[in-house]
Amino acid sequence: MDYTNEPDCKLPLALIVNMPELKENPFRSRIVESFSEDGMGNLSFNEFVDMFSVLSEMAPRELKAIYAFKIYDFNVDNYLCKEDLEKTLNRLTKEELTPEEVELVCEKAIEEADLDGDNKLSYADFENMITRAPDFLSTFHIRI
Amino acid sequence: MRSSRSVAHSVSLKVDSCQMDSDYENLGGCEPGQVFLLQYSGGPAAGCPDTLELCEVREGTATSQHVRDETPGEEQISSLRRNHWSAATLKVLSAMPSRTAGKSSAAVISRRSRPQRHRTSPRDSSQPPRPIQDDFSEADVGEASTEGAAGNNFWFTGNKKEQLVSNLRGLSASEAMRKLRALPFCLADKMELRRLAFSDVATGSLISRNVPCYSFLSVYISRTWRHCLFSCHSVLGSLHLWQLSTKRLGGRFGTGVVSYFLFLRMLLRLNLLLLVTNGLFVVVPQAIHPPPLRDSHLDNFIGLNLLTGTGYLSQSVMFYGYYTNTTVTACQAALSTARSNGGSPDLPVRDNDRCQTVPYNIPAAYFYTTAIAFFITCIILVYSISKSFGRSFHVLKSNRNLAVKVFCTWDFKLSKKTSVRFQSEKISIQLKELLSEMISGDERKSCLQGLGHLVVNLLTWAVCLVGITLGATGVHFLSETTIRRGAVRETELLLLSAAVSGVNLLLPGLFNLCVWVEKHDSPSVYVYVSIFRNLLLKISIVGVLCFRWLGRVAVEPESRDLKCWESFVGQELYRLLLMDFIFTVLYTFLGEFLWRLFSKQVLKRNRKPVFDIARNVLELIYGQTLTWLGVLFSPPLPVVQIIKLLLLFYLKKSSLIANCQGPGQPWRASQMTTLFSTLLFFPSFVSAAVSIAYTLWTIKPSSGCGPFRTLTTMFHSGKLWAQELENAHPVLSWLSWVYNSLVENPVFLFLATGVFLRGRTKGSSSPNCKPSVNNSIWFPLIDE
Numbered sequence: 001m002d003y004t005n006e007p008d009c010k011l012p013l014a015l016i017v018n019m020p021e022l023k024e025n026p027f028r029s030r031i032v033e034s035f036s037e038d039g040m041g042n043l044s045f046n047e048f049v050d051m052f053s054v055l056s057e058m059a060p061r062e063l064k065a066i067y068a069f070k071i072y073d074f075n076v077d078n079y080l081c082k083e084d085l086e087k088t089l090n091r092l093t094k095e096e097l098t099p100e101e102v103e104l105v106c107e108k109a110i111e112e113a114d115l116d117g118d119n120k121l122s123y124a125d126f127e128n129m130i131t132r133a134p135d136f137l138s139t140f141h142i143r144i
Numbered sequence: 145m146r147s148s149r150s151v152a153h154s155v156s157l158k159v160d161s162c163q164m165d166s167d168y169e170n171l172g173g174c175e176p177g178q179v180f181l182l183q184y185s186g187g188p189a190a191g192c193p194d195t196l197e198l199c200e201v202r203e204g205t206a207t208s209q210h211v212r213d214e215t216p217g218e219e220q221i222s223s224l225r226r227n228h229w230s231a232a233t234l235k236v237l238s239a240m241p242s243r244t245a246g247k248s249s250a251a252v253i254s255r256r257s258r259p260q261r262h263r264t265s266p267r268d269s270s271q272p273p274r275p276i277q278d279d280f281s282e283a284d285v286g287e288a289s290t291e292g293a294a295g296n297n298f299w300f301t302g303n304k305k306e307q308l309v310s311n312l313r314g315l316s317a318s319e320a321m322r323k324l325r326a327l328p329f330c331l332a333d334k335m336e337l338r339r340l341a342f343s344d345v346a347t348g349s350l351i352s353r354n355v356p357c358y359s360f361l362s363v364y365i366s367r368t369w370r371h372c373l374f375s376c377h378s379v380l381g382s383l384h385l386w387q388l389s390t391k392r393l394g395g396r397f398g399t400g401v402v403s404y405f406l407f408l409r410m411l412l413r414l415n416l417l418l419l420v421t422n423g424l425f426v427v428v429p430q431a432i433h434p435p436p437l438r439d440s441h442l443d444n445f446i447g448l449n450l451l452t453g454t455g456y457l458s459q460s461v462m463f464y465g466y467y468t469n470t471t472v473t474a475c476q477a478a479l480s481t482a483r484s485n486g487g488s489p490d491l492p493v494r495d496n497d498r499c500q501t502v503p504y505n506i507p508a509a510y511f512y513t514t515a516i517a518f519f520i521t522c523i524i525l526v527y528s529i530s531k532s533f534g535r536s537f538h539v540l541k542s543n544r545n546l547a548v549k550v551f552c553t554w555d556f557k558l559s560k561k562t563s564v565r566f567q568s569e570k571i572s573i574q575l576k577e578l579l580s581e582m583i584s585g586d587e588r589k590s591c592l593q594g595l596g597h598l599v600v601n602l603l604t605w606a607v608c609l610v611g612i613t614l615g616a617t618g619v620h621f622l623s624e625t626t627i628r629r630g631a632v633r634e635t636e637l638l639l640l641s642a643a644v645s646g647v648n649l650l651l652p653g654l655f656n657l658c659v660w661v662e663k664h665d666s667p668s669v670y671v672y673v674s675i676f677r678n679l680l681l682k683i684s685i686v687g688v689l690c691f692r693w694l695g696r697v698a699v700e701p702e703s704r705d706l707k708c709w710e711s712f713v714g715q716e717l718y719r720l721l722l723m724d725f726i727f728t729v730l731y732t733f734l735g736e737f738l739w740r741l742f743s744k745q746v747l748k749r750n751r752k753p754v755f756d757i758a759r760n761v762l763e764l765i766y767g768q769t770l771t772w773l774g775v776l777f778s779p780p781l782p783v784v785q786i787i788k789l790l791l792l793f794y795l796k797k798s799s800l801i802a803n804c805q806g807p808g809q810p811w812r813a814s815q816m817t818t819l820f821s822t823l824l825f826f827p828s829f830v831s832a833a834v835s836i837a838y839t840l841w842t843i844k845p846s847s848g849c850g851p852f853r854t855l856t857t858m859f860h861s862g863k864l865w866a867q868e869l870e871n872a873h874p875v876l877s878w879l880s881w882v883y884n885s886l887v888e889n890p891v892f893l894f895l896a897t898g899v900f901l902r903g904r905t906k907g908s909s910s911p912n913c914k915p916s917v918n919n920s921i922w923f924p925l926i927d928e
Contacts, residue, residue, distance in 0.1 A: 024564040025556060037330075046331040053331070055556065060326040067328070072551065085550065092554055093572040094565070105575055109547040121547075132545060133552035134815055138399050142556050143391045 011048070013041025021142050026091035027071055031055075034070035055142040064140050065130045069123050080121035082106050305340075312341035389797060395559035397755070397800065398567065400816065402557075404757050404764075405793065407820050411768055412789045414524065418517055418775060419782040425513040426779045429504050431461050433472040451722060452637050453715035462718070464710035464777045465849040467510060469861075473503045507851035508865035511840070511858060514776050518833055519893075521772075525825040526901050532818040546578055597663050604658035608677050611654050615647040616684040623692045627704060641716070641723035644685060648766065649727050651681050652759045671758060675819070678762040683827055686769055689720075690835055698843050708849035714777030718784065720770055725788045728763065732795055736803040755800055761820050764789075765828050772832035776839060 013032050022028040032041045035051040043051065053059060054067045070076075074084045085106040089097065097105070113121050113129045121129075130136050312320045320341065324334055386409060394402040438459055445456040453462065460466060553571055558564050622643050626636070655677045659670050693713045701709040739753055771785040840859050845852035852858045870877050886892055 021559055024559055024561050026564075026568075027554075027556075050331045058325070060322075063326050063328055068551070089550060089575075092550065092568065093575065094568045096568065096572040097575065101576065101579060104579060105546060105550065108579075109550050112545060113547040126551075129545070129547050129551065133548040135399075136552045139552060139555045139557075141399075143394060 008044065010042040010044050016041070016043060016048070021144055026094070030071045030074065034067060039076070052142065052144055055140065057141055057143075061130070061137055062127075064137065065127050066123075068130070068136075068140055069126045072126075078123070079118075080126060082110065082120070085109060305337075308337060309340045312337065317342075386793065389793075391557075393797065393800065394557040396563050398555050398558060398563070400757060401755055401800065403817050403820070404755075404760055405797070407761060407817070408764060408789055408793055408796075410528070410821075411764060411824075412786060414521060414768075415771065415782040415786045415789065417520065417524075418771075419780070419786065421513055421517045421520075422775065422779040422782065425509050426467070426506075427461055429472060429509065430467050430506060433468075433470075435466060435468045448635070451719070452635075453718040454637065458711055458715065462778055462780055463714040464851075465708040467506060467779075467851040469507045469851045469853050471503045471505045505865050505868075507855075507861035510779075510851045511862045513779075514836065515840075515862075517775070518772075518836065522825075522829065522833065523897065523901075525821065525829055526897070529818065529821045529825055530901060532821055546575075549575060549578065601662055604662050608655055608658055609680075611651050612677075612681050612684055615651055615681065616688050619644055619647060619685060620688045620692075623688065623696075627692070627696055637715075638719060638723065641719040642727075644689070644720060645723040645727040647685065648681070648724070648763070649731055652678055652756075652762075655681075656756065656759075675758045675762065675823075678759060679823065679827065682762055682766045682769075683831075686766070686773075686831065689716075690773070690831075694835065694839060694843065698839070701846060706846075708846050710777045710846060710850055714774060714781070717770055717774035718778060718781065721767060721774075721781070721784050721788065724763070724767055724770070725792070728792065729795065732799045736799050740803045753803060757816070760796070762823075764792075765820075765824050768824065769828040769832055772829060773835055776836050 013029060013036075016032050017023065017028040022031065025031070029041060031051065032043060033039060035047050035054075036043050037047060054063055069080070072080055072084060072088050074087045075081070086102055089102050089105060110119060110121060113125050115125050115128060116122065312324065315323065321338075324338060324341075327334065327337075329337075386405070390402050390405050390409075393405060449455040449457050457463070458465065549571075553574075555567060558567055619640070622640055626640060655674055658677075659674050662670075662673075664670055664673070693716070697704060697706070697709050697713060701707075701712075704712070706712050736753055743753070767785060767788065771781055774781040841857060843858075844856060845858055847853050852861055855861055855864075866879070869879070
């Protein structure tokens with residue numbers, strides 16, 4: 001992959017997720033996929049820069065919220081439904097919670113954050129929830 | 145993948161420096177990128193590579209592509225098209241409430257998304273005309289729909305882009321850059337927007353011919369400056385202290401622990417500032433002209449002097465007694481340095497015509513440097529508090545929200561496998577606890593249990609308060625004893641400092657024990673209680689010491705046979721700082737290293753001791769308070785503090801890695817940073833500033849030593865100097881009027897500062913507090 005002669009090359013997902021900053025992150029493939037144009041995780045240089053700029057310290061809260069929502073939306077349907085939450089939880093806890101506990105957590109989480117009552121979290125619900133988490137800016141941050 | 149986009153991206157990569165220039169001026173175009181050929185091979189499964197020709201880069205990003213393939217009419221449209229987002233991404237972006245009218249009609253999206261899948265396939269490069277025409281019709285459809293933002297050509301339909309650009313132009317440069325950064329577009333689009341918004345002169349014409357000669361030089365200078373700045377950026381980045389270390393620590397221990405080290409770094413910078421100001425304006429001028437009188441029997445230096453600050457050091461540049469109340473000039477004539485009354489005129493020595501340099505009044509310099517250094521530190525601290533407040537505006541709210549726990553607690557900085565595993569465990573435990581609380585939380589605690597908790601809490605509070613009182617009383621008693629005893633041996637001088645440091649070391653352990661016994665509703669309450677107790681301890685200790693110095697030693701220096709009480713106070717502070725450091729080293733070694741060995745070998749437990757952030761941060765704040773108190777009495781004291789902080793960083797880092805684990809409780813780092821900065825400002829800096837102000841305004845300086853020796857208060861030196869200046873140069877009388885109204889009226893200063901900071905706080909906090917307002921600025925056509 002010769003960047004000088006082919007500046008348009010795209011790095012495959014498998015290569016990017018092996019970066020030391022991302023290697024152990026449970027959401028690494030989702031992160032890379034949400035910044036890639038084709039949705040498959042192949043990043044061009046600009047997209048790569050985008051990714052780390054959104055994850056940097058200087059990115060504003062709103063931008064981080066938009067991309068955090070994309071990352072957690074596993075089935076890319078623009079809503080955080082129960083299945084998305086379940087997948088998120090399993091990745092967070094490395095399957096340490098029992099299925100009943102997972103189910104309960106998802107239900108309660110949706111109950112707490114859902115404002116329009118459609119049993120799933122839209123971006124507006126998610127953003128509203130983020131404003132109640134002052135730590136979001138410091139946890140949703142990768143330092144390179 | 146279309147060559148248009150890829151070429152555009154590669155063009156934008158190659159001409160980075162030109163893009164920077166276009167921010168303010170697009171003169172002379174882009175030298176490297178006038179015309180060049182790009183060999184493009186599109187995508188992994190691409191067919192034949194196309195060779196494309198680029199015209200001038202400014203237009204290049206817009207008009208580069210498909211020269212062979214397009215008719216001129218469509219060139220405009222496809223030139224605006226930049227991104228071929230996948231259907232999935234488009235759906236997400238299009239349905240976001242910041243861009244749509246609220247209702248996303250999935251049908252329209254799916255209808256539009258299908259042909260795009262067609263287009264993103266690289267095989268289509270063999271049939272260019274059809275997709276382009278598809279796009280053209282898509283663009284029409286996109287524009288016609290009510291969801292103007294949705295659709296593939298979302299922002300490249302002409303008037304949308306122009307609207308965004310005109311929005312950007314309407315703002316000031318920094319505001320516009322901030323808004324631009326917050327837009328959820330990809331990098332290439334943002335660069336395009338920036339180029340369009342900021343290059344007013346850019347579009348189309350050949351700029352170089354239109355530059356008037358008189359502004360060419362200024363443009364050249366500013367462009368060269370920008371280039372220098374950007375090349376220095378990389379150098380400055382490497383000078384960013386401890387960047388790699390903090391990253392590694394964050395990767396292993398999480399955000400909470402890193403906040404301690406970042407706080408340490410901030411303190412280091414503050415001290416550097418103090419050192420530079422004091423060094424330049426007070427230490428160096430006096431060091432060039434050392435005072436004539438020296439007590440010769442104090443001339444031999446013994447090792448203990450370094451620890452106690454007496455003997456040889458007491459006559460060195462370290463302490464107040466070294467400084468004279470003379471006006472020094474840069475020339476070496478004996479007469480010019482021999483004046484020894486505080487009211488010496490400011491005129492250069494008449495009988496030595498070679499001295500043309502400006503005379504330097506040491507007392508005034510001493511006074512003003514201290515005052516101005518404190519003022520600048522105050523501004524910096526309040527500014528940093530306002531900045532961190534803007535980021536975390538829910539400061540003391542405890543968080544029981546399950547959804548937030550799921551989405552916002554994972555620390556993305558962690559990169560070490562064991563830490564990641566540890567964090568997963570922590571999160572599972574917290575979730576389980578929260579769940580059990582929620583399920584059983586509705587049952588009211590029985591009366592007896594509640595009462596039991598209350599009693600236990602009251603007991604632990606009583607124990608802590610008694611401990612603090614005992615510690616403070618002990619220090620006070622010791623201090624009074626040493627005052628009454630008069631002159632003492634050098635080793636006995638260390639007794640007070642050792643006692644203070646011992647109290648500071650042992651009592652926080654007691655507090656930790658009490659916290660372990662207590663039960664609170666939420667984990668963060670433990671942290672706040674612990675911080676508050678440590679703070680009370682430090683405040684009482686510093687209060688007792690201040691009373692000793694300002695209330696006893698300064699007022700009756702004869703009782704201690706002191707010729708120079710200010711030097712004595714400076715020496716005490718020096719000793720306190722050193723002892724504090726020595727005891728910290730001891731604690732790190734004994735408390736962490738040996739305890740870990742002990743618990744592993746003897747108690748056979750595998751858990752390492754927890755890094756106590758609250759205690760360590762308050763230690764830092766305490767040390768900084770002492771430094772601020774001591775700056776008046778010992779101008780080079782920040783050197784000691786800087787060396788101490790540097791050593792402390794490496795010590796704590798190695799101790800952390802070898803011996804400790806991260807804190808078990810959830811550390812909300814953003815709130816903690818705000819809290820630390822607030823604690824640094826409010827009890828610590830304010831008390832130091834008040835003490836210094838009290839000393840300057842009311843206490844009589846000793847008559848035998850120091851730069852203020854003939855004055856009634858230190859403050860008079862400033863007044864006298866102003867008067868002399870006015871006498872010598874009557875034209876500067878307005879300056880003395882300003883001085884009188886500003887300095888004598890501190891209210892005016894605080895008002896001005898308050899107004900400035902309020903404006904700054906408003907600016908910094910608004911974007912984070914009102915995201916919806918931001919959106920409505922940017923998508924005016926789309927909302928409602």
